[in-house]
Amino acid sequence: MRAVVFERPHQWAVNEVPDPHPGPGEVRLRIVVTGVCGTDRHLLAGGFMARYPLIPGHEMVGEVESVGDGVEGLAVGDLVAADNTVLCGHCEYCRRDQPLYCQNFYSLGVNGPGGFAELVVVRAEKCFPLGNLDPMVAVMTEPLACAMHGADVLALRPGSDVLVFGAGPTGLLLSQLLLHGGAARITVAAPSEHKLELARAFGVDETVRIGRGDLTEALPRLRALAPSGFDVVVEATGSPDLLAQAPALTRIGGTVLVYGMADAEDRVPFSPYEIFARELTIKGSFAQTHCFDRSLLALRSGRVRTEGIVTDVVALDKFDRALEAVSSSASVKAVIRP
Ligand SMILES: [Zn+2]
Ligand SMILES: [Zn+2]
Known part of the structure; x- marks a missing residue:
């Protein structure tokens, strides 16, 4: 598959990389749209826990393309917003019910492979079906x-x-x-x-x-x-x-x-x-965990409005345009559509 790869600070490319495969309890998504945010610029500059080489992109909406063993409640063809956070469950903070402070915080698109790619593998329980919500609205699920x-x-x-x-x-x-x-x-x-x-x-x-x-x-x-x-x-x-x-x-x-x-x-x-x-x-206030369901509900009801926020829809190999949009005052938000 093709993916944006941050190779080292200030250096990125669109590369051909091996397709990821879903293990037990995981699904593979074909990315429909992934939002670009200021964090991606920090990551490219070498900040915020970046681990290279990195496939960035943490605001992911995709279509379930294949499912690993033991996955229930998701079927091929489902459109989902994927929560990018992976919590270890056994560190000091996970064990005292403060999972956002997980000491092994693993975040797809930050220190694990994310959604500026054609495919991404995520845990099934981190997928939230869109129902009839437009993916271009659902791409705001993570920021919201x-x-x-x-x-x-x-x-x-x-x-x-x-x-x-x-x-x-x-x-x-x-x-x-x-x-x-x-x-x-x-x-x-x-x-x-x-x-x-x-x-x-x-x-x-x-x-x-x-x-x-x-x-x-x-x-x-x-x-x-x-x-x-x-x-x-x-x-x-x-x-x-x-x-x-x-x-x-x-x-x-x-x-x-x-x-x-x-x-x-x-x-x-x-x-x-x-x-x-x-x-x-x-x-x-740092990032989020366990907020996706409320966020989707607010987007579905229209209580939180998003029209006009996405100003730039960019293909993978035009990633430079998306980066420009993040820092430009003319743009509000860019999204990648592989
Ligand atoms: Zn973000
Ligand atoms: Zn933990």
Whole structure:
């Protein structure tokens, strides 16, 4: 089969590689569509647990093409969204019912073979049938599952005034969950007018145009919106510069949610006195596990909307175009259709 292979940091190719074969309890999927996300860029740069050579792609939708021994409840031809996380079940955290912190965290498309390929092998129990959901909507299942976990972590107090930095796929999905999860008002701040327009179409109350990682011009508007600060500030872009400004925009007793992925080397200066004296809470949200069923339900019901998020549909051998789309402000999300 053909697959995108990250060979070493900053070097990738589309290669002919051996077809994977499903073992007991596994199925082989023919990839229908796999989403490209910022994590893939971090992986290509050598960050975030990357193990080379790597077939990336962790937001996978495929058609069951063959099943291994002992697989029940899935048949050839079923369309499924595949949860890319594989948990060991026996480490310290798996044994204390905190599987997301699995010390042997294995994630297809991150440190195991993923979905920028014609075929992928996944555990049968990680496959969630789409029913009649359009695969181009279902490709948002994994990012929305991550947002679902973010909403779990945040445990938003109903009536909260929320500011979200970022209107990429992640910001747009998480904002909608918080909007329907009891926020009194959601403000989304991002540099691209086109993405802010999408945010408004999805129902957010206020949008504020900011610079890339820069709030200089937007600060008066943000302060005018919430003179005492926002109850919750979500950083969903991975920018350390935006995160550095989040505490000052948070109300006394409020919460900052670190949702976007920064580089491991990034540092953010903040005032411990401010965290102490204003009793701020800082929370982190990393990936997801066990959130796929809720995510699919929200996509099926239309409670979380996705129209307009996928802007670029790219073939495997045009992977460079997908990478460009991830960093371009004109694109929102690229997907690979092998
Ligand atoms: Zn992703
Ligand atoms: Zn484990």
